[in-house]
Amino acid sequence: MANLITKFADYDSFAREWHSDTLTDYDVSLEDARERGLLNEQKTRQLWQLLGLLDTGELFIQLPEWLAIEKVGSKDRTTSTMFIGYISRETEDAILFKESAAAQPLMQLAHKIHSLEKGVANTEADTDRHKRSEKRLREHYQKLSNRDNLPSLSDEWLPKSQLITAVQRCE
Structure with a gap:
């Protein structure tokens, strides 16, 4: 599994690899x-923020569209190709990816969490604004942990040869 997953400790290394093409x-x-404005820095930053909020062992994967459509079971034109989840089993050729969820809505949520954390840190404690921000932050963390309504991959084996990317953030 070590060769399958690329781990990054800092944002610039991640961004360099993510935008290598x-x-x-x-x-x-x-x-x-x-x-020169050649990168989508906002989406890259959101993915990096999401990677920082994932549980130990949880990772981000990207699949080709045809495989995502097959595994999600959707014929929708906007089937997600990026997911987070856990590798529960592995063979030489495939992984069993469990507890998955579409990454895109979670990336947006991670960005909101990051912004709220900054807001909480920058407001004085015991003020109404601080309390409201803390409440919203708790609500957003709850949404991050409750992924039941998001598209997910069926718990089937994914061929390693078809994974475009498998990434984790290490601290």
Whole structure:
């Protein structure tokens, strides 16, 4: 499993790898790509924030669209190809991905949590604003842990050869 999952400890290393195709295509550094507006830094940051909120052992995977459609069981044009979940079993050729959920709505939620945490830290304790922000933060954490209404992969084996990306954040 160690070869399957790429682990990142810092944002720039993650962003460099996440955008490696763009950096190669334009033959630029990460900093130059940022300056030229070649990256979707907002979505990259949201994914990084989500990775920081995942439980130990939980990871982000990206699948080709055809496999996601097959495993989600949806014929919807907007089937998610990015999921978070756990590898519960593994063979040489495949993984059993469990407790999965679509990553996109969770990325947006992780960004809100990150913003609320900053807001709580920047407001004076015992003020109404601080209390409201703390309450909203608890509610958002609850939404992050309750993923029942999100699209998920069926608990079936996924071929390792078809995984585009498998990423974890380490601290």
